[in-house]
Amino acid sequence: MRVRIFLLIGIAGLISCGKDKPATTSSEPAKVVNVPTFNADSAYYFVQKQVDFGPRIPNTIAHKNAGDFLIAQFKTYGAAVKVQEFTATTFDNKRVNLRNIIASFNPEKKKRILLAAHWDTRPFSDKDKEKPTATFDGANDGASGAGVLLEIARNLRQQPTDAGIDIILFDGEDWGEKHGMEQPPLPANLKAWWCLGSQHWSNNKHIPNYSAYYGILLDMVGAKGSRFAFESYSLEYAPSIVDKVWKTAAKLGYSNTFVNVKDGGILDDHVFVNLNAKIPMIDIVSFDEGGSFGDFHHSQKDNMSIISKETLSVVGQTVLQVIYYE
Numbered sequence: 001m002r003v004r005i006f007l008l009i010g011i012a013g014l015i016s017c018g019k020d021k022p023a024t025t026s027s028e029p030a031k032v033v034n035v036p037t038f039n040a041d042s043a044y045y046f047v048q049k050q051v052d053f054g055p056r057i058p059n060t061i062a063h064k065n066a067g068d069f070l071i072a073q074f075k076t077y078g079a080a081v082k083v084q085e086f087t088a089t090t091f092d093n094k095r096v097n098l099r100n101i102i103a104s105f106n107p108e109k110k111k112r113i114l115l116a117a118h119w120d121t122r123p124f125s126d127k128d129k130e131k132p133t134a135t136f137d138g139a140n141d142g143a144s145g146a147g148v149l150l151e152i153a154r155n156l157r158q159q160p161t162d163a164g165i166d167i168i169l170f171d172g173e174d175w176g177e178k179h180g181m182e183q184p185p186l187p188a189n190l191k192a193w194w195c196l197g198s199q200h201w202s203n204n205k206h207i208p209n210y211s212a213y214y215g216i217l218l219d220m221v222g223a224k225g226s227r228f229a230f231e232s233y234s235l236e237y238a239p240s241i242v243d244k245v246w247k248t249a250a251k252l253g254y255s256n257t258f259v260n261v262k263d264g265g266i267l268d269d270h271v272f273v274n275l276n277a278k279i280p281m282i283d284i285v286s287f288d289e290g291g292s293f294g295d296f297h298h299s300q301k302d303n304m305s306i307i308s309k310e311t312l313s314v315v316g317q318t319v320l321q322v323i324y325y326e
Contacts, residue, residue, distance in 0.1 A: 035324045036155040038316035040309035046073075046147035047139060047222060047307055055121040055135040056142065058096035058172060063120065067099050070119060070169060073150055077157040079103035079167070082206045090175045091184050091193040098171040100197045102206045105156045109164030113323050114215035114279060115152065116269060117145025118173030118197065126178045128299035137303040140296065142174065144222030144307065148316045155320060163326040166212065170269050172196030179298065191272070198269035202276035214241045215281030216322070217270040220293060221315040224308040226286035228258050228315075232265035238280035245282065248325075249318045257314045263287055284315060 049069065054062035074081050084100040101119070121138035125131055137143075149167050156165055176194035177183050183193065190199060215238075220226070234242050249258035270281040288294055296302045 031325070033324050034159075035321050036159050038155070038313050038320055039151060040313035040316070042154065043147045043151040043312040043316055044307065044309050046150040047143045047312070048304060050119070050143040050146060051137045051139050051304055055123070055138055056119060057121050057123045057135065058098055058175065059094075066119065067101065067171075070101055070146065070150070074101070074103035074153055074167070077103075077153045079105055079153060079156075080107045084201060084204070084206055086200050086204075088172055088196045088200070089187070090196075091177045094175075096172060096175065096196075098197055098200070100171055100201050100206075101169040103153060103167045104164065105153070105166075106160055106164040109162075111162075111326070112164040112166055112212040113161075113326055114166050114168065114212035114273070114281065115149055115218070115319065115323070116168045116170060116198075116215060116273070116281070117149055117218045118142055118171070118269060119146045119169040120171050120174055120197075122174040122298055124178070125299045125302075127297055128301075131300055134300065136298075136300050138174075139304050139307050140220050140223045140302050141293075141298070144220060144312065145218035148218055148221055148312055148319070151312075151316055152320060152323075159324075161324055161326065163213070163323065165323060168201065170195070170197035170201065172200075173198065173269055191275075192267060194267055195269050195272055198272040199276070202272045205277065211277075212279050213326070214238055215270065215273055215279050216241070216245065216319060217268060217273070217281055217283045217285075218315065218319070219268055219283060219285040220297075221284060221286065222307045222312050223286060223294060223296065224306055224311065226257065226308070226311045227261075227288070228284050228286055229261040229263035231263050231283045231285060233271055233274065234282035235262070236265075237270075237274040238282045241280060241282045245284070245318060245322055248321050249314070252314075252317060252321060254314045254318060257311070258318065284319075
């Protein structure tokens with residue numbers, strides 16, 4: 001997952017109060033929809049497939065091959081796919097070649113829902129006490145969100161939704177400053193060293209004037225025992241969507257995973273979708289009681305051993321239920 005920074009300092013001033021979006025809860029009569037059953041085995045396979053390529057670090061062959069796989073898989077599911085290629089400079093002065101991958105279903109529909117995750121892997125396990133400079137698998141932080149969205153895409157091919165669905169896999173989300181270091185000076189075109197793909201897309205949309213009814217970001221959604229709380233910027237910009245998703249999860253019996261607890265603000269891709277693209281987007285992101293992302297975050301422990309089919313299923317089924325009822 002990206003640079004999960006709680007209680008942002010550097011970017012907090014960019015998020016102002018009073019920018020709440022109008023309520024988006026539908027007043028239409030209740031309807032009954034045959035929602036597909038999320039296949040956790042399939043989602044797990046997609047997570048494993050990404051991990052098998054190796055760490056998806058920009059400028060590596062694993063990154064290229066994984067990106068090619070994701071593009072081909074979306075096309076297999078009948079999506080209209082656009083690839084947004086761009087270059088960026090990282091905090092440690094590396095020039096990286098990045099690709100945002102956009103897959104659209106029912107592109108003719110005016111009402112659109114945006115789903116997103118990041119697909120890159122952090123280039124070093126800087127929270128690992130023994131190997132802080134080594135690469136790591138990024139099974140939860142990156143591959144889990146993309147894996148859930150690939151399985152959702154498979155369902156969209158088999159059973160279209162009434163609304164148009166756009167899936168964006170953001171690149172370059174996780175190459176921010178190392179744990180414990182101060183933020184280096186930013187260039188004029190960036191508001192953070194993290195979330196390079198969402199910053200680029202939100203200022204250079206794949207379709208001019210593109211907008212969506214709302215968005216849902218998935219980050220670190222596969223670990224055993226994950227809990228998802230109300231993230232502060234999600235409540236700031238899209239409170240009705242937070243309400244919609246958490247109530248949906250509760251109706252499905254997932255209240256122990258989607259908990260009614262308020263969390264801090266997290267610097268993630270949704271911040272820039274809200275701030276720059278003006279699309280109300282929430283973040284489904286895991287945390288633990290200590291306010292961190294677990295001892296596997298940005299460490300060698302972030303591998304397939306921590307991935308839970310149950311967690312993938314809870315998140316995936318909740319998102320399916322939400323989008324099929326639009």
